Amino acid sequence: MLTIINLPPELFAKFCTFLSPTDLLSLSQVCRKFRGYLCAPNSSTTQQIWKESRLQFIPKEDMPPPEGMNEEKYVLLLMTERGCQICKKNKECKIYWEFEVRCCKSCFTVNTISQDIIKTKYSQEFLDIIPYRHHVGFFDNEILYWEKQIDLIYSKYCNLPKENLQSWLNDRKHIFNSIMEYSKQRISKDKADTPYVPSLNFWPPISMLEPVELPSLSFIPQFIPIRRNNTSIQSPDEPKRNQFIKSEKKKSTIKFHDNYTSSHMKGKNFKNKFVHRYG
Ligand SMILES: [Zn+2]
Numbered sequence: 553m554l555t556i557i558n559l560p561p562e563l564f565a566k567f568c569t570f571l572s573p574t575d576l577l578s579l580s581q582v583c584r585k586f587r588g589y590l591c592a593p594n595s596s597t598t599q600q601i602w603k604e605s606r607l608q609f610i611p612k613e614d615m616p617p618p619e620g621m622n623e624e625k626y627v628l629l630l631m632t633e634r635g636c637q638i639c640k641k642n643k644e645c646k647i648y649w650e651f652e653v654r655c656c657k658s659c660f661t662v663n664t665i666s667q668d669i670i671k672t673k674y675s676q677e678f679l680d681i682i683p684y685r686h687h688v689g690f691f692d693n694e695i696l697y698w699e700k701q702i703d704l705i706y707s708k709y710c711n712l713p714k715e716n717l718q719s720w721l722n723d724r725k726h727i728f729n730s731i732m733e734y735s736k737q738r739i740s741k742d743k744a745d746t747p748y749v750p751s752l753n754f755w756p757p758i759s760m761l762e763p764v765e766l767p768s769l770s771f772i773p774q775f776i777p778i779r780r781n782n783t784s785i786q787s788p789d790e791p792k793r794n795q796f797i798k799s800e801k802k803k804s805t806i807k808f809h810d811n812y813t814s815s816h817m818k819g820k821n822f823k824n825k826f827v828h829r830y831g
Contacts (some may be wrong), residue, residue: 561597564589568601572609573627576602591624599623606630610747614739619730621652629654638663650683650733651698667695670702678709681724682732 559567568576568590591596602623606613610630617626632654635643642656655663664685671679679800682705687696705724712720 561589565597565601569604569608571605573602573605573631577628577631578604587775593622593624602627615741617735618652620727624651647738648685648698649738650685650731651701652731653698663699664696665699665702667697674702676707676783677721678706681705681721681728683728683735685735 564586568579571579576590580587590598590601599622606623606627610627613630617623621629626807629637629647629652632645632647634641635641636656636659637653638655638659642658645654645656646660647654648660653746664687667679667684682697682702687694708720724757
């Protein structure tokens with residue numbers, strides 16, 4: 553009897569074309585046989601299964617994977633809804649293409665190291681082949697490396713025979729350029745895909761604000777005649793109010809003048825004036 557367990561590989565592959573990346577991942581965890589079908593980095597059929605699932609179920613992710621990354625790893629990396637790949641707890645995470653990892657902010661901080669700290673430990677020819685990320689801080693910018701990536705590449709670097717070093721460095725430089733270029737393209741793509749939302753550092757959000765009742769503007773008509781000339785509408789007591797305002801202005805001008813004079817008297821001439829008055 554034909555069941556899903558003993559499906560021939562070609563039928564299994566056909567069956568997989570209807571499955572989302574999440575379903576493929578679940579299926580790969582059912583048994584060794586399925587795992588063998590779905591986790592085979594060197595099998596073109598396996599890679600095709602993951603690619604078709606990606607294009608069908610995550611159509612916006614139509615960019616090919618970075619050079620050297622297989623389709624399965626690529627699709628798993630794109631599954632941001634699964635959260636941080638490191639701590640597996642935090643759902644808020646981001647893909648760092650330079651390091652080919654998806655992680656939360658805390659894991660990023662714990663696993664990265666600043667160039668300022670390691671630049672004396674490693675040679676420049678080695679650092680030139682290590683992918684990095686520009687981190688824009690509040691006060692300054694820094695270059696960050698993924699520590700495990702450094703350790704992995706450094707162990708290969710140290711164990712190389714001298715005669716193979718240059719060709720290995722050339723290969724690594726090619727990979728480095730490819731990764732950095734891919735990361736740049738990804739940043740542009742993310743910017744293009746993200747709808748523009750103006751940054752309003754404002755709390756509480758406008759939507760949460762209670763409507764404010766404005767005070768009554770009934771007092772405004774009392775002031776309008778004052779601003780106008782005598783030709784405008786005037787109430788019977790208008791001349792009195794104008795006089796009152798003028799006298800107030802005059803008074804305030806005199807007061808200002810007094811303040812100005814007294815403050816200047818306390819300046820460099822203060823002593824002289826004091827001497828003039830009191831000898
Ligand atoms: Zn994490």
